[in-house]
Amino acid sequence: MNVETSVRVEDKLFYNRYLVDVGRPHIKVRAHTKPSPQLLALLKVCPARCYELNDKGRVEVTVDGCIECGTCRVIGEPTGDIEWSYPRGGYGVLFKFG
Numbered sequence: 001m002n003v004e005t006s007v008r009v010e011d012k013l014f015y016n017r018y019l020v021d022v023g024r025p026h027i028k029v030r031a032h033t034k035p036s037p038q039l040l041a042l043l044k045v046c047p048a049r050c051y052e053l054n055d056k057g058r059v060e061v062t063v064d065g066c067i068e069c070g071t072c073r074v075i076g077e078p079t080g081d082i083e084w085s086y087p088r089g090g091y092g093v094l095f096k097f098g
């Protein structure tokens with residue numbers, strides 16, 4: 001019997017829970033007028049889709065759903081496009097539900 005199963009990333013991410021550190025985002029996007037190629041790449045590589053293009057054509061991050069995978073850190077931190085740190089203790093993603 002051939003049972004085809006597929007799991008979407010979005011379905012699995014739904015089970016995670018987050019404790020938001022209000023007013024202290026652990027990722028910050030450098031101020032810019034035109035996004036660099038690295039910033040534009042973040043729109044596509046973040047599995048939690050934390051990065052968005054706003055109505056002024058600038059890249060913004062909302063860290064509430066961040067799973068702390070570090071992908072954006074590898075791409076954006078060396079070029080200075082973002083500042084990345086782990087959330088303070090007790091805050092951030094809780095994986096035990098996923």
Ligand code: SF4
Nearest residue numbers: 046066067069070072
């Ligand atoms: S650490 Fe991962 S999940 Fe969090 S914003 Fe960066 S790419 Fe997205």
